[in-house]
Amino acid sequence: xxxxxxxxxxxxxxxxxxxxxxxxxxxxxxxxxxxxxxxxxxxxxxxxxxxxxxxxxxxxxxxxxxxxxxxxxxxxxxxxxxxxxxxxxxxxxxxxxxxxxxxxxxxxxxxxxxxxxxxxxxxxxxxxxxxxxxxxxxxxxxxxxxxxxxxxxxxxxxxxxxxxxx
Numbered sequence: 001x002x003x004x005x006x007x008x009x010x011x012x013x014x015x016x017x018x019x020x021x022x023x024x025x026x027x028x029x030x031x032x033x034x035x036x037x038x039x040x041x042x043x044x045x046x047x048x049x050x051x052x053x054x055x056x057x058x059x060x061x062x063x064x065x066x067x068x069x070x071x072x073x074x075x076x077x078x079x080x081x082x083x084x085x086x087x088x089x090x091x092x093x094x095x096x097x098x099x100x101x102x103x104x105x106x107x108x109x110x111x112x113x114x115x116x117x118x119x120x121x122x123x124x125x126x127x128x129x130x131x132x133x134x135x136x137x138x139x140x141x142x143x144x145x146x147x148x149x150x151x152x153x154x155x156x157x158x159x160x161x162x163x164x165x166x
Contacts, residue, residue: 022130023048025137026146030106038075038139046079049101049135054082056099060115061107061141072105086121096124099134106140113145 025041025048032040049055055076059068069085076083083103089095096102102125104112116122129136138146 021133023133023135024129024146025135026143027137027139028143030139036075037071042075042079045076045137048137049079049081052081052100052135054084054099055101055103055137056095057083057085058102058104058112058116058121058142059085059087059107060119061105061109061112063111068105068107072103076103092119092121093124096121096128099128101135101137102128103137104139104142104145106142109141109144112141116145 025044027038027041027044030037038045057069057072057076059065059072062068065085065087069083069087073083073085084095084099086092086095116125125136128134136146138144
């Protein structure tokens with residue numbers, strides 16, 4: 001379900017004098033048994049993104065980024081949206097700075113978070129969503145990283161090494 005949330009990070013808003021409404025669509029999973037990729041929430045996606053033209057996709061939670069981007073692009077194209085994958089961008093930070101909307105897909109939460117840190121994207125994404133008010137969609141791991149802590153994730157980190165990022 002899509003919700004406009006204005007109370008998230010309220011303390012930060014008060015300090016900065018900002019009153020931007022958060023536009024978040026947080027989805028627990030990308031597929032339901034017997035259905036296709038994002039089929040169960042495609043009506044919500046269309047309502048949420050509305051008349052926007054382009055969505056920036058962040059596929060860092062899965063190892064096969066090309067395949068994941070292709071899957072997401074096919075779904076978003078069928079809904080009338082262009083989808084650009086951040087892993088194809090010459091400058092990922094610039095891609096975030098100029099995005100109309102951001103969708104972070106699911107997979108391994110720790111891999112995703114490591115890649116976001118390694119590419120120095122967290123502050124830019126946070127600013128675009130919390131201050132600029134662009135729409136943010138997260139699915140599974142993409143929902144997890146939008147919260148205050150990933151401590152409730154069901155993907156344990158590998159005990160010997162962090163998952164590969166880029």
